[in-house]
Amino acid sequence: MLDVRRMQVLRAVVASGSVTAAAANLGYTPSAISQQVAALEKQAGIALLERVGRGVRPTAAGRLLTEHADVISRRVAEAETALADLRSGRTGTVAVRYFASVGATVVAPALARLRRQYPGVRIDLKLNDTGDPLTEVEQGGADLALVVRRADDQPPSGVRLVHLRDDPYRAVLPHGHRLAANDVLDLAELADEPWIGSEPPGPCLEPVLDACAAAGFSPDFVVGSEDYATAQGFVAAGLGVAVIPSLGLGLGLGLGLGNGNPGVTTHRLQRPEPVRTVYAAVRDTALEQPVLCALLDALTASLTPEPTEPTR
Template structure:
């Protein structure tokens, strides 16, 4: 295998026209330069230099290796520049998985802050069925998740915020005039289920259990606008997370609940080894700043 350092020494000899000139430019002795060239000739299996008056000139093999040494030097310089840009957050690429109700109120403003600071970083956004697995298997760099029922080895959860649930009632409902409701006030109401079974539905069921009842679901929905539409039509009441109420139906009212107030915990999931990507830590900082606001 050819030694790259010796190739650079050969390049210096070819550029200087003599072993003595290369030794002076590199700070070596002429004897050390000659030894390195001889070792490179042994690796190449061909002579690399020939006498030319008081100096030397490259053979065809010597010119070939000197030209490649120049290419390697340029590539190393480019690699160092790109690595410095990556460390500084001037370049890079991040893949983020998120869920819909966290997109507009949380992720979008965080990305606006991040892009203002790091305009050269490319961001790819995805909604997937198993974001924790995507992070664990390096298909995504970060995922926004609600506290999962199970953990993945090698994945770290960073708490961003607690998103409280609000009661959504038809306009004109008997409880609509109250600013805050006890959760037990809704015990006998028909319910619209706006969450699929999973970590977003669990806080609702746990809250209702703590208030002494189990909600009677009469309609199932898989998105918040549709849920609001069913509520507006008078088919029942619902609990929806605050972040999911950015687009409010005109024929519903939204009220705080207490005793208890259910909430879902939203986290950023990253690999334990994410410290190897400084720019990812800066995105996480932008998410934390947005969550605090």
């Protein structure tokens, strides 16, 4: 196999016209240059230079290797430029996975901010609808995944969970409900109510069930829904009450989304207050990328709540 470094030495000799001149340009001794060329000729199995007066000129084989050395040099320079662009965030792709209730209110403004900072970066954005996003991050299929996890959950090896926000759940009641006049409700006050399910089994439902257990009851789900807007529609129709995370209601984000349904009222909960915790899952090595750090900053800014009162 031909040695690429020796090919570059040959290229310097041919461009300089002599071994001595090439040695001076490269900062080596003429003897060292001659040894490199001789070793390359041995690899090639053919003479690469011939003497002309005090200098040298390439043979046909020497010209051939010099031309390829030129191409290699250009490719290396292009690779270095591309790598520098990637390191700085001028180019590249960031693969992001998210869950539905943070799509419009959190991910969209964060990615808009990122695009303004890094317009050359392509964003591969997909909804977490199947599989475990932490596994996808661990295996390199995604650079960042927004997830809901318990505080004591351990991520896969090499994956870090970056805390973004604690997201409290709100009680959602129909207008005219007997509790609708109260800004804050004890969770136990909903024990005898029919419940509208708004979460599928998993990490977003667990905080609700745990809080209800701590309040001494299990919720009676009379209608199932895995969509927050649909759940609010059922509540507005008077079919029951719901407990929905504030991000699912658009609360505290300064986006003017309100409840999303004028037929319901929302109320803070206490004793206990169900809370889910939102994390960004990233690989430890990926945190060296400036684009990913900027995305984390943008997500944090989008998730920073503004003080609000319950909407009634």
